[in-house]
Amino acid sequence: MSGISGFGALAPKTKNIIVAGGLTSFVFGVYFYTMRAVGGTDELQVAIDKFEDKKHQDEAKAN
Template identity: 70%
Template sequence: MAGPFAFRNLAPKTKNLVVAGGLTAFVFGVYFYTMRAVGGTDELQTAINKLEEQRSKQEA
């Protein structure tokens, strides 16, 4: 079996590098996913703008 048994045969420094690389990839993946999700369409700001337009029409 080459799965988890192959990881046991690696040197300790190599194991640390593999784990660090995996964690780094995970963190950057979450960061970029979050930035993409937040940076998309600003639905809240659009709703606020529509509400302000309605209020200004009602006042006029």
């Protein structure tokens, strides 16, 4: 199994830099994807807030 063509011919320090760059890119990609997903509007929370407002309005009408 030869791996990626030409990767074995590189110096160990160069291999380490390539691997570190790949891992760093992956980590930052996951971080920014997660922050974008979490930072968006939470549709479920909006629906819960609307339901609670309606519930409070119905309770106020009943009293």
